[in-house]
Amino acid sequence: MARISEEIAPRMTGLIITCDSQGKPNIAAFSFLMPVSFEPKYVAFSVSPRRKTFENLREVGEFVLAIPSREMINVVWACGTKSGREVDKFALLGLETEKAETVKPPVLRSMPVQLECKVELFKEFGDHWLVVGRVFKEHVSKLDFQPVLHYSKNVFSTVSERIIAE
Numbered sequence: 001m002a003r004i005s006e007e008i009a010p011r012m013t014g015l016i017i018t019c020d021s022q023g024k025p026n027i028a029a030f031s032f033l034m035p036v037s038f039e040p041k042y043v044a045f046s047v048s049p050r051r052k053t054f055e056n057l058r059e060v061g062e063f064v065l066a067i068p069s070r071e072m073i074n075v076v077w078a079c080g081t082k083s084g085r086e087v088d089k090f091a092l093l094g095l096e097t098e099k100a101e102t103v104k105p106p107v108l109r110s111m112p113v114q115l116e117c118k119v120e121l122f123k124e125f126g127d128h129w130l131v132v133g134r135v136f137k138e139h140v141s142k143l144d145f146q147p148v149l150h151y152s153k154n155v156f157s158t159v160s161e162r163i164i165a166e
């Protein structure tokens, strides 16, 4: 049987920044990710309980969702294959951070879109937990960029064509 990530693909890739109760930040890649509501803005993603991100969300129910552009594919891959339990991914990848305005985890420097969010729902579904977060602050420097679309494992694409329905 095909994996669900092969059946529903490609998916938008995001980077989720969290922190533990001591304030130590972590960053990881997520593609089980979607917008939920326009007004107020809500986003959702699902996280495996094996992730350091999961532990952090339990300790501090806040996160930053950063949407990477295709130039960041190697950052995305490293953030999605190394755990914050073993390595400081910010130091490893030279990612600079700044204090967020409304949440404890930091924002990244120079990302096209970043959303500061607080968790309102954290619920187990099968082998993942659904996280729904309300957006409290948006940092948008650019909307016209190539996002990273994820299929499964190390297979990605970008948007090759935009089509307008009539």
Ligand SMILES: Cc1cc2nc3c(=O)[nH]c(=O)nc-3n(C[C@H](O)[C@H](O)[C@H](O)COP(=O)(O)O)c2cc1C
Pocket: 013, 026, 027, 028, 029, 030, 031, 032, 033, 045, 046, 047, 048, 050, 051, 052, 053, 054, 076, 077, 079, 080, 081, 082, 083, 084, 085, 128, 150, 153
């Ligand atoms: C492109 C991509 C998308 C991913 N999407 C998810 C996801 O939606 N949920 C999840 O739990 N793990 C996902 N992963 C796996 C985590 O990013 C990976 O296990 C990471 O090392 C977790 O880091 P952490 O332990 O520091 O939280 C994805 C990995 C990649 C490369």
